[in-house]
Amino acid sequence: MISWIMAVALVLPAAVLPTTVAVPDAEPPAREQIMAVPPELQARLRDEIVANHPSQNERLQQLVEFMFEPQGLGMAYRGDATYTVEQTYATREANCLSFTLLFLALAREAGLDAYPQVIEETLGWDQRDSTIYRNIHINAGVRIGGQRYTVDVASDSVIARQHPAPVSDQRLLALYYNNQAVELLAQNRVKPALAYMAEAIDLDPDYAAHWSNAGVIYLRNGDPAEAERAYTRALTLAPEHAGALFNMVGLYERIGDHNREAEFHRRLERVQQRDPFHHFLLAIDFEKNGNYRRAVEHYQRAIRLYPDEHRFYFALAKAYVQLGDTRRASRALLRAQAHSDGATRDLYQAKLESLRKPPDRPDIAH
CATH class of the missing domain: 1.25.40.10 (Tetratricopeptide repeat domain)
Structure with a gap:
């Protein structure tokens, strides 16, 4: 029986993987580079939206149209397209994370009070080789006066139990590095994946999913002891984290510790029965x-x-x-x-x- 290893990734449900896969750089980009807006795009934003639309409601409406309409950016969804703002502008492709990064950067340039939001529990899985990826979803929120708005690249495609919850920019950037680490792992580029995951954990050390994913990468790197420590840290932060429990079951099955395997399997089943x-x-x-x-x-x-x-x-x-x-x-x-x-x-x-x-x-x- 194959022992599946679970990792969280920010791909949307039922995304079709393209024939040409987006390849992350071997070295993680600097944090300030991720949301940097290219001068050409700044000029378009200023001339097409800010100059002609003084009210915030108008700017929000025009910005959403600018993102999607062919005469604007004409953004297209691509499940593996975890890009910086500059890369997203160049390719016109984005997944939910890249779209949110781009929208937030432009909304703030336009003077809007915009912030990232995350839905932790969604229905969506992707399986590649011996790794199963459970999906979360991210979108953008905007405050105008007493009203709050959500801008989402694919709200109709996401089944979720929860409303989106605001998160910090720090978590958003950490999720970028996490996503790139997971994509590198899928390409069997383990050393660069470790570097990206280290950035994610440094930015957001209290997020259980990062530690669970780090354990997956450590195990792929031939270090089960470090993987166990990472999974343990994830479960200390979130005792019912299904991914970390799943990973612990697989780890103990792999090393032949059947008592611990059974213990974590029981814990996992209790969580799954309520899911x-x-x-x-x-x-x-x-x-x-x-x-x-x-x-x-x-x-x-x-x-x-x-x-x-x-x-x-x-x-x-x-x-x-x-x-x-x-x-x-x-x-x-x-x-x-x-x-x-x-x-x-x-x-x-x-x-x-x-x-x-x-x-x-x-x-x-x-």
Whole structure:
């Protein structure tokens, strides 16, 4: 059995890896370089947004349009594109972290009160070789008077239990170095990965995910003792950190300490049983293997733990259709509709109408 090693990375759910992978520099950039705005971009911001739009609300609206519209920057999403502001401007590609770095830098140049935000628990995994990456998500917040706004490159693609929480610039920069370290690890460039992770920990030593990821890199570097120390530090900071617990299980299995392996496996299971995303992913796995009854069980557990996510109900409805239970499928779709709005709500209405059309077996694939 393969012992998977988990590491946190800031890629979005279901991101398609490009054929040409973004390659981080071997040496970490200086901290002040990460959010430095190139003079050409400063001039465009000044001429196209600041000069013509005196109010902060207007500047925010124009800046968002400038980021996305073809006549502005025309930004495109790319899951592995963890770049500095200068690199993002040059490539016009960004993941959620790079987009946030760029937006914050420009918003502040435009006189807006902008800050980074993080959603720690999202539904999204990426697997490459023998490493599993669990995703978090980052976006930007803006305060104007008594109002707060969120600017997000992919809010519709993220399933999250929590609202975004403001974090410091220090954490934001540490996440940049963390992300680059994880990408270097994926490319088997272990020594540079260690250098980037050292920067992340130096900036933000109280963030458990950095220590868990550092342990992954130490283990890949052939140092299980240092990996154990890093995982232990992560669990001291966050005793229920699923990534560090998962990594401890794999480490003790690897070195043959079965008592400690069993201990951490029990701790991990207790955490996972309370995690709706864990049950949702298990349900998807059962569904892929044709075990629709077990899929229904785990979709229901996910819903009990997090009853406000419309995609959980939609997935449950699809599993019921596979079991031939259109009555329960209709009820699940009604719940999905109740927890959604806009075009998504209309989609669920169309699926409901399809279910109610006899005699053919309905198809609600999405």
